[in-house]
Structure formats: C-alpha cells, structure tokens
Amino acid sequence: MIEGIFVEGLIYAIMALGVFFTFRVLDFPDLTVDGSFPMGAVIMAALLHKGVSPFFALFLSFSGGVAAGCVTAAIHNKLKVPHLLAGILTMTMLYSVNIRILSNRANLPLIRVDTLLTQMHELTKAILAPEYASLIFFVIVVLLIKKALDIFFITDMGLVFGALGNNEQMVRVQGINPATLKLIGVGISNGLVALSGAFAAQYQGFADVNLGQGIVVSGLASVMLGEFMLKSNKISILTLRVVLGAILFKAIMFLGRYYGYYINMTPNDLKLIAGILIIASLAAANLKKIKSKGN
Amino acid sequence: MPDKNIVMIQLKNINKTFNPETPSEKQVIKDICLDVKKGDFITVIGSNGAGKSTLFNLISGNIMPSSGKILLGGEDVTKQPEYKRASRIGRIFQDPLAGTASNMTIEDNMMITFKKGFKWPLISLNRKMKNLFKEEIRQLDMELEKRMQENVSSLSGGQRQALTLLMTVLSNPDILLLDEHTAALDPRNAAIVMELTRKFIQEKHLTTLMVTHNMTHAIEFGNRLVMMDGGEIIIDIREEEKAKLTVKRLIEMFGEIRKKEFENDEVLLA
Numbered sequence: 001m002i003e004g005i006f007v008e009g010l011i012y013a014i015m016a017l018g019v020f021f022t023f024r025v026l027d028f029p030d031l032t033v034d035g036s037f038p039m040g041a042v043i044m045a046a047l048l049h050k051g052v053s054p055f056f057a058l059f060l061s062f063s064g065g066v067a068a069g070c071v072t073a074a075i076h077n078k079l080k081v082p083h084l085l086a087g088i089l090t091m092t093m094l095y096s097v098n099i100r101i102l103s104n105r106a107n108l109p110l111i112r113v114d115t116l117l118t119q120m121h122e123l124t125k126a127i128l129a130p131e132y133a134s135l136i137f138f139v140i141v142v143l144l145i146k147k148a149l150d151i152f153f154i155t156d157m158g159l160v161f162g163a164l165g166n167n168e169q170m171v172r173v174q175g176i177n178p179a180t181l182k183l184i185g186v187g188i189s190n191g192l193v194a195l196s197g198a199f200a201a202q203y204q205g206f207a208d209v210n211l212g213q214g215i216v217v218s219g220l221a222s223v224m225l226g227e228f229m230l231k232s233n234k235i236s237i238l239t240l241r242v243v244l245g246a247i248l249f250k251a252i253m254f255l256g257r258y259y260g261y262y263i264n265m266t267p268n269d270l271k272l273i274a275g276i277l278i279i280a281s282l283a284a285a286n287l288k289k290i291k292s293k294g295n
Numbered sequence: 296m297p298d299k300n301i302v303m304i305q306l307k308n309i310n311k312t313f314n315p316e317t318p319s320e321k322q323v324i325k326d327i328c329l330d331v332k333k334g335d336f337i338t339v340i341g342s343n344g345a346g347k348s349t350l351f352n353l354i355s356g357n358i359m360p361s362s363g364k365i366l367l368g369g370e371d372v373t374k375q376p377e378y379k380r381a382s383r384i385g386r387i388f389q390d391p392l393a394g395t396a397s398n399m400t401i402e403d404n405m406m407i408t409f410k411k412g413f414k415w416p417l418i419s420l421n422r423k424m425k426n427l428f429k430e431e432i433r434q435l436d437m438e439l440e441k442r443m444q445e446n447v448s449s450l451s452g453g454q455r456q457a458l459t460l461l462m463t464v465l466s467n468p469d470i471l472l473l474d475e476h477t478a479a480l481d482p483r484n485a486a487i488v489m490e491l492t493r494k495f496i497q498e499k500h501l502t503t504l505m506v507t508h509n510m511t512h513a514i515e516f517g518n519r520l521v522m523m524d525g526g527e528i529i530i531d532i533r534e535e536e537k538a539k540l541t542v543k544r545l546i547e548m549f550g551e552i553r554k555k556e557f558e559n560d561e562v563l564l565a
Contacts, residue, residue: 162399
C-alpha cells in the first residue's frame with residue numbers, strides 16, 4: 001500500500017516538474033496540462049495496442065505533449081492572447097483530439113497488452129515483487145528526469161529561462177526573443193506532463209480522456225507543498241522539493257481517500273481538498289511575507 | 296583610438312506621435328536628426344516630457360517611429376524588433392532592478408549577459424568563467440567577489456546598478472544607452488556608479504548616450520551635449536565649446552532659444 005503512494009507520487013512528480021517549469025521558472029501559468037496529461041496517456045495506450053515498442057511509444061507521447069505546449073505558446077505569442085486563455089483553448093481542443101487518438105472512444109484498457117511495466121516486471125520477477133520493482137523503476141526514472149532538468153537549468157539556455165520569468169526585459173535587452181523561449185519552455189513542460197500521463201496509463205492499466213481533469217491543480221499543489229519543505233536557491237534543491245511535494249500530495253490524497261469516510265468524506269471531495277490545500281499554501285506564504293516585512 | 300569617422304547611430308527625420316488620430320494625440324518627437332560618431336559620449340538633458348526616454352526607446356526598438364529612419368552602424372534597423380537590435384545595444388534603465396534577475400545568483404546573471412544573442416543548451420559557466428567573473432567584479436570595489444553564489448535580490452540598489460553596468464560593459468555593446476541610470480540611487484552610490492561609468496567608457500571607448508537630470512553631470516561628462524525640449528533637439532554642443540560650458544551659460548542659452556524659463560528646479564539645485 002505505502003509503496004503505491006510512492007509510485008503514484010513519483011509518476012505525478014514528472015508532471016509536477018513540468019508545472020514547476022511553467023508556473024515557477026517561466027511565470028507562465030499554463031493550463032494546457034489538463035489536456036496534455038491525458039494526451040500522453042492516450043497516445044501511449046493507442047500505440048501499445050498497435051504493437052509499437054513501449055520506448056518508442058513513450059517518445060511519441062513526449063513529442064505529443066511538446067506539440068501541445070507549442071500550440072499554447074504560439075497562440076499566446078502570435079495572437080497576444082493571455083497565457084491562461086491560450087492554455088484553456090488548447091486544453092479544450094485536446095479533449096477532442098484525445099478522443100480521436102483513441103479512435104472515437106473515451107477510454108482504453110491496457111489489459112493483456114505489453115507495457116513498459118509488464119516487460120520490466122517480467123525481467124525482475126525472479127528477484128523482486130512487482131510493486132517493489134515498480135517503485136525502484138520509478139525512483140530511477142524520476143531521478144534521471146530531475147537530473148536532466150538540473151543540468152538543463154545550468155546551461156546557457158537554462159539560465160536565460162531562469163531570468164525570463166523574473167525579468168523579461170532583461171532577456172529582450174540581451175538580444176533574445178522571449179517568444180522563442182516561451183515556445184521551447186512551454187513545449188518541454190508539456191512534454192514532461194505527457195510523459196507522466198503515459199506512465200500513469202501503464203501503471204493504472206488504462207487510458208481515459210478524463211484523466212487530466214484538475215491535474216494542473218494537483219501539480220501546483222505539489223509544487224507549493226514542496227516549497228514549504230525546503231528553502232534554497234540551488235536548482236537541484238528546487239527540483240528535489242517538487243518531487244517530494246508530489247509524493248506528499250499523493251500521501252495526503254491517499255489519507256483523504258482511505259480515512260476520509262470517518263468524517264463523511266468521499267473520493268469526490270478530493271478536488272475540493274486539493275483546492276483548499278493551494279489556498280492554504282498561498283495564505284501561509286502571504287502571512288510569511290507580511291511577517292518578514294514587519295521585521 | 297577608435298576611428299572617429301564611423302557613424303554609429305544615424306537618426307533621419309524621426310517623428311513619433313502617440314495615439315494618432317484620437318483626441319489624446321500627442322507628438323512627442325518632432326523631426327529629429329542626429330548623427331552619433333564612434334567613440335562619442337553624448338549627454339542628453341531636458342525637462343520631463345522633453346522626449347529623452349522616447350528617443351532611447353526609438354533607438355533600442357522598444358517603440359517604432361511614426362516616420363523617419365534609424366541606422367545603426369550604417370544598417371537600416373527602422374523595422375527591426377527590439378531583441379534583434381539588442382545584440383549591439385547595451386541599455387541601462389533608471390530602475391536598479393531592471394537589469395538583473397533577482398532570483399538568480401550574481402554569477403548566473405553575469406553568465407546570462409556575457410554573450411549577446413540566442414543561447415543553446417551548452418554549459419559555459421565553468422570554473423574558468425567563474426574566476427573571470429570574480430576578477431571582473433573586483434573592479435567595482437564592493438566586495439561582491441565574495442558573494443558570487445548569492446542571489447542578486449540580496450544586493451543594495453547601488454550594488455545592483457553597478458553590477459548591471461559591469462555586466463553591460465562585459466557584453467561588448469557597440470552602443471551604450473544610459474537612461475538616468477543613477478537617478479534612483481542615493482548621492483553616494485550615484486557618485487560611485489558615475490565614476491565607474493566614466494572609467495568603463497574610457498577603457499572600452501564605448502559610444503555612449505547618457506540621459507541625465509543632473510546638469511553638472513551633463514557638462515562634466517562626455518564630449519558632446521544635447522538638450523531636448525518639446526520633442527526637439529534645441530542645443531547641440533561639442534568638444535571645445537562643451538569644455539567651456541557652465542550650468543549658468545546653458546540655462547541662458549535655453550532662455551534665448553525658447554524665450555522661456557527653464558522649468559526644472561532640480562537641475563538648478565544640483
């Protein structure tokens with residue numbers, strides 16, 4: 001049971017890293033996430049059913065997410081539409097696109113289909129129970145993605161991304177087109193989100209076009225929870241706390257789901273809880289700001 | 296010494312009207328022509344609303360002229376967007392927060408501005424670079440070399456503006472635009488940043504335009520002085536003539552040309 005929380009937390013951490021990239025680094029509140037997460041899941045499921053190799057399917061899921069993010073950024077850049085609206089537009093369109101990808105179905109089970117996880121379990125079944133194999137597998141996957149992001153953010157391009165969310169004028173004065181950077185950044189972010197969706201589909205054993213409903217809120221809640229856990233200006237710590245925040249968020253949701261009935265809570269209340277969690281985090285951050293100004 | 300005959304900036308009959316064909320129509324730049332030679336250090340003065348900042352915005356491409364041509368180093372850039380021209384322009388604003396990213400460390404900031412133009416995902420910030428930045432930042436004499444890993448948000452306004460100046464100079468711009476870059480600082484820090492400005496411009500022979508509210512600075516610095524009023528250049532004094540200039544004489548000249556009193560008390564007090 002407990003390893004289930006960790007596995008789910010780690011899968012959602014990949015999505016939370018994407019949300020961190022747009023909301024925190026780029027200062028581009030991107031709602032495409034609600035559409036690109038199920039997009040990753042449905043691309044993965046559809047391709048696995050067609051017998052495409054899981055690795056290649058994973059790559060195409062990622063690419064699909066990148067494309068979705070680029071659409072949002074392009075709408076924002078070219079038509080001067082506010083980022084929130086651009087994201088909502090893409091997200092809404094993706095709902096139809098995702099159903100198309102599943103050949104006009106709303107969901108697709110992955111029973112008796114070879115996924116990356118079943119292949120991995122096959123390899124490790126002699127030494128490890130599947131749930132622990134999954135745990136180790138996702139620890140490695142998330143650490144690799146986290147490390148790749150850490151390295152990316154100390155490259156010349158990554159540093160400019162850091163400046164973009166804070167001071168767009170500085171980036172422009174540097175002779176760099178902020179629109180190009182947003183295209184790349186929002187693209188990578190949604191690529192990660194789709195990757196997370198692709199893993200979620202394999203772990204849960206099905207893909208559903210409604211998988212993404214409210215996912216951006218849980219990603220944001222994870223990012224904010226993480227921010228309360230560690231303070232630093234080092235990028236490796238910033239990404240680490242996103243991962244920890246995602247696991248903590250899943251744990252809180254788990255507690256809500258399993259022990260909530262004592263206080264008459266149902267799983268339907270979880271979205272309410274996620275929202276309240278974000279509001280509480282915002283209020284706490286505000287309080288801290290007022291206090292530090294008072295000193 | 297730089298070749299004095301190369302024209303770095305050429306403004307040809309520039310006009311700028313805000314909100315054209317509406318009741319709030321306002322012509323802020325009127326038929327301005329200006330040639331800036333390589334190595335020129337021009338101080339620009341004028342009362343509020345004279346069009347100084349608009350002139351800088353036009354040169355850097357932040358706003359586009361209603362008519363006229365802008366040439367940088369002989370190339371017509373009238374229609375070029377700001378980010379494209381920016382590779383040859385180093386611009387510093389009045390706001391000390393405008394030139395740096397506060398959520399990043401000093402060395403990250405220095406790395407971002409070290410090379411102009413698009414950046415690829417390559418790691419340039421190695422030990423050698425870090426040492427170079429440490430060496431360069433010593434020139435500011437603010438002990439910032441011990442704080443390279445600290446976020447810029449922990450620096451004072453004066454320190455941030457001095458850092459911005461250094462970062463801009465290190466990016467090797469063809470043209471330096473200083474938009475009242477010391478106006479938001481206290482007198483002591485303003486003096487330090489002005490002294491650094493003079494030093495860097497002399498060392499690198501930078502072609503510079505500096506807007507200032509401080510008439511003494513305008514006379515003391517540079518080889519050419521331009522006064523703007525109502526969107527026009529009304530006084531343009533160079534070299535020897537400028538060396539003989541005094542604040543009193545400048546205000547007299549303004550009165551003779553405009554048949555009115557100079558409106559800005561703060562420049563008289565300065």
